[in-house]
Amino acid sequence: MxxxxxxxxxxxxxxxxxxxxxxxxxxxxxxxxxxxxxxxxxxxxxxxxxxxxxxxxxxxxxxxxxxxxxxxxxxxxxxxxxxxxxxxxxAPDEIPLPEPFFVFRWLGIIGSLLPIRTWWILALGTGAIAMTLMGIYAFGFQEVWRRWGFYGSLVAAGLSVLFFLPAFVHGQQLKQPLTVVVVPECEVSSEPSTTAPKLFVLHEGAVAHLRDSTASYFLIMIDSRRQGWVKRENVEIL
Amino acid sequence: MKITSINFTLTSLLFFAWVASSYLHIARAQEIRAEVSRNPVAVGEVFRITYKSNVQFEDFRMPRLSDFSIVGGPYQSFSQTFINGRLSMSMSISYDLIPQKKGKYIVGAATARYEGRTITSNTLEIEVVEGQVPAPRAPGREPETRQQVASDNQDIFIQAFTSKSSVYPGEPFVLTVKLFTRLQTELKDVIMPRLKGAYIQEIPDAADRQFRVEVHNGQRYYVAVLRKLVVVAQKPGTLNLGKAGAEVKYQIVERTGDFWQDFFSGGRLRIFEKNLESAPIIIHVKDFPTQGKPASFTGACGVFEMHNIVEPSRIQTGDAVKFRLRLSGQGNLPLAELPRLQLPPSFEVFEPKTTDKVAASEAGLSGYRETELIAIPRSPGEFKIVIPEFSWFDYKAEKYRIHPVEEITLTVEGAQLAGGGTSVISPGKKEVGILQDDIRYLKRQAFGNYAGDKDSSTPAWGWLLLPWAATVGLFLVRPTVRRLRQEAEAAPRGRRSTRRAMDLLRQAEKALAEGQSERFYELCARAVYQFLHDRFRLPLHSTDRSMIRQALSNDPEKGEGFVQVLDECEAARYAPTDATARLDLLVKCRTLIEHSA
The missing domain is CATH 1.25.40.10 (Tetratricopeptide repeat domain)
Structure with a gap:
């Protein structure tokens, strides 16, 4: 591109x-x-x-x-x-982007290099190879077959895990729901109602985790100290 | 008589006046005068209270000083002088005190005894304030030539010294910042003056934070040199270099007033942390004299020499020639602006390179500044290179010096080169500036050009467990499979085990028909061995008859029959039998095998 x-x-x-x-x-x-x-x-x-x-x-x-x-x-x-x-x-608010722990971040980056379905096929294929080789090890008549079956199955099983982990982490990261404020300013309340006390104010572009939802409110969280309910029309989910 | 009477009266009055004045004089002389080193004073700051008298008093008693801590003293001094037959004496007792709290305090009168009588001092009113107290300005006192600042605290202070009090712009002078202390002091940090409007260069290894003993204003101090710099003022006027400062920690042993505590523990230790600050460092910068100022003067100030070097003086076209202008000596070399050479248009000229080798020392700045210009002549000929006039102000002689216009002849030989005729100044590289930030442009052909996941659905990860589950299943059934296999191996082979043995017997029959008796016996023996191997897992060609009997232990007659057959086969090899016996042996073998299967 x-x-x-x-x-x-x-x-x-x-x-x-x-x-x-x-x-x-x-x-x-x-x-x-x-x-x-x-x-x-x-x-x-x-x-x-x-x-x-x-x-x-x-x-x-x-x-x-x-x-x-x-x-x-x-x-x-x-x-x-x-x-x-x-x-x-x-964006007016100084809110850092939600970044995962660095190990998961790097796994996610590796996972993003190929489509998740490709990773999935690779993991499944190498898993099947590992299973076949393990069968040879378990039921082989000759010792040399059994030996190659054992080591080969270990390698194939390792590859299967390596293909699986980045894809799985990347997939989970993509699924993690985030919200972005799309109105110039919105209030965040302690409860999903108009009469609830206002906790803080967010401005356009503020990114937060989505924790829960009701018919007309989302529960969003910036960090452990700053979380609250915001009206649905004020944010967009990605 | 009247006159005599008047004279007597006058004499008497004069006598009484003399007696009275003498008495008053004595009375004044017997007073004690209390003085304080400074007033007002800051909380935690050391100041001194002194009681002076011109008589030698005794049994001196201090007033109550509960609002102050005594940190030094009593310091007692006594002196007497005999001038022109007159004896005069003075005696003083001093104490160093630290105020504890903000407020106004009255120090009461001290008392002493003189010739059996009690004499008293005057009282003092001392104002104690928070923070720092500005230094009192001595009226009519001019600043000392080389000492800019005197701190108000007598025991610990900072002073900045300049080697000159009045300079010309560009004339280097040395600025030294020293910490003076008589207390146990720890230096934490040094804050330098802002030094705006001046060029500075640190004198290497001149700062020495090791405390050394120095006598200053008649007092012994431990002195540390905090910084030593060469400073060059850049324009005329009053140059305010700001204040030097230091963050220090010092400790003071206080007298508690309790004799025994003071005797055994030496008093109470108190630690103070303080930011010391000098007064502003101000230098008068004179303007250059207008009289005799050359037109070429650009502000160079010092004791200089100018050298111009051209290497080589005779070259070929296309070769590089170096022009070097070097200004050396003492002065504001890093700020001096050297003249620019004007070369003929047929020279390709590169950006000049300026090199400074200037060292700072107690004497100021010394070394040289050199401009090197490289040019490549494109055309042959004899060229007159003019080095413009250069002038500077000699601050020692206080007059201008001029290095006159110099003309250098450069001979260029060889052929005319292409590209000649224009003088090209290669510009120095500059960083590319950013006018404005913006987002990046669209991605073209975005639709359908993404091989990744088309939607957010993720594959069924559970399928990945299938191989693992299958592997686990394999290992679960593995013992059963192995057991079955072993059982199968261990079980008798049945009728199938006779197949190979019967084949061998058919071959033996053929050999019998062909009259090959030796082969016949061999094949019969092999048929038996093969049958025993296939049927009972006995080793092929094993001569151990006990194994055969054991394998057929449930039917010993047959076992013995096999042993007999093998024995006959072996014996017949060495002692061949007739045809009937051979046929009987064949029938016997066949019968045994068929019945044992």
């Missing part, structure tokens, strides 16, 4: 989105990208482009929501990281 290609080979909707974007009509471009995202919701480049539209429209919260979604899928992409940092720099 990243190369400049003629739009002739792109999807017609994407051609239209690019034309609108280049002419400064970001609202229309965003609408086209939304239609494309409906078909490929996990496509990081579409998320990135949609984030660009939101950024150009001055909707920092929305831009962070899309850039962050793209970043979670492709954490090593320099362009996505740059645009996310740019958007975060414009």
């Amino acid at each position: 990243g190369s400049i290609a003629t739009p002739l080979h792109a999807h017609p909707l994407e051609d239209s989105a690019v034309v609108y974007y280049d002419s400064g009509r970001f609202e229309e471009a965003a609408a086209f990208y939304d239609r494309l995202l409906a078909e490929e919701p996990q496509n990081p480049w579409l998320l990135y482009n949609r984030g660009n539209c939101a950024y150009k429209l001055g909707r920092i919260g929305e831009a962070i929501r899309y850039f962050l979604a793209a970043y979670r899928i492709r954490p090593l992409n320099e362009d996505i990281r740059h645009n996310l940092e740019m958007a975060l720099a414009r």
Whole structure:
């Protein structure tokens, strides 16, 4: 990705989105990208482009929501990281992005290098090989077969675990629900009701973990000290 | 008579006046004068109270000083002088005190005895304030030439010394910051003056934080040199270099007033932490004299020499020639602006490189500043290179010096080179500045160009457990399988075990028909051995008859029959029998095998 290609080979909707974007009509471009995202919701480049539209429209919260979604899928992409940092720099609240423990972070990055399904096939295949070799070890008539079966099964089993772990961690990270504030300012209450005491105020672009939800409220958490209920319409989930 | 009477009266009055004045004089002389070293004083700050008198008193008694701690004294001094037949004496007793709390305090009168009478001192009112007390300005006193600052605290203070009180712009002087103390002191940190408006260079290894004994204003102090710098003022006027400071920790042993406690423990130890600060360091910077100022003067100030070097003076076109202008001596070398050479247009000129080798010392700044310019002539010829006039102010002689215009002849030989005719100054590289930050552009062909997961669903991880579950299952059934296998191996082979033996017997029959008697016996024996091996797992060709009998222990007749057959086969090899016996042996073998299967 990243190369400049003629739009002739792109999807017609994407051609239209690019034309609108280049002419400064970001609202229309965003609408086209939304239609494309409906078909490929996990496509990081579409998320990135949609984030660009939101950024150009001055909707920092929305831009962070899309850039962050793209970043979670492709954490090593320099362009996505740059645009996310740019958007975060414009967010009024000084809230660090939720980052996992470094071991899980690196496992997640490794997991992002291949589609999760590919990792899954690799893990399953090597697991099957390990099982076969273990069978040879268990029931082989000749000693040399049994020996090779034993060591081979160990190697295959190790590979199976190595293929499984990054993919699993990356998958879990993608599933972890986050919220982004998309309104200029919103209050966070101690209970999911309008009469509850207000705990703190968040501004557009603030990112938080989603812990729970009711019909009209989300329970969000920034850290152990700062958590509370916010109205659904004030945040977007990724 | 009247006159005599008046004279007497006057004489009497004069006598009484003299007696009275003498008495008053004595009365004044017998007073004790109480003085304090400074007032007001800060909390925790040491000050001195002194009782002076011009008589030698005794049995001196201090007033009650409950609001102050006595940290030193009594220091007693006595002196007497005899001048022009007149004897005069003075006596003083001093104490060093530290105030405990903020407020105004009255120190009562001290008493002493002189010639059997009690004499008293005046009382003192002392104001104690929080924080630091500004140093009192001595009226009409000019600052000392080389001592800028005198701290108000007599026992621990900082002083900054400058080697000159008045300088020209660019004239280096030495600034020394010293800590003076008479207390047990630990130096924690040094805060330097801001030194704005001046160029500074530290004198290497000049700072010495080891305390050494020095006498200052007649007092012995432990002195540490905190910093020693060479400072160069850059413009005329009053240069305020700010304040030097230090963070120190010192301890004081207080007299508690309890004789026994003071006697045994030497008093009470108190530790203070304080930020000491000198007064602003101010230097008067004179302007350069306007008279005789050359047009080429750019602010170089010092005792200099100028050298211009061209290497080589005769070159080929395309070769590099170096021009070096070196200013050496003492002065503001790092700030001196050396003249720029103007070269003919046929020279390709590179950016000049300036090198400073300047060392700071007690004498100021000395060394040299050199500009090296490299040029490549493209055209042959004889060129006159003009080195412009350079001038500086000699601050020692207080006059301007001029290095006149110099002309150097450079001979360039060889052929004209391409690219000649223009003088190219290669610009120095600059960092690319960022005007404005923005997000990166769109990703083209994004749709369908992603081989990753199309949606957020994750595969069924549980399938990965299948191989592991199968492996575990394998190991669970493994003992059963092995047992079955062993049982199968251990079980008699049945009719199938006779197949190979019967084949061998058919071969033996064929050999019998062909008259090959030796082969016949051999095949018969092999058939028996093969049968026993296949049926009872006995080793092939084993000659151990006991194994055969044991294997057929449940039917000893047959066992014995097999042994007999084998014995006959072996015996017949050495003593062949007739055809009928051979046929009987064959039938016997076949019968035994068939009935034993």
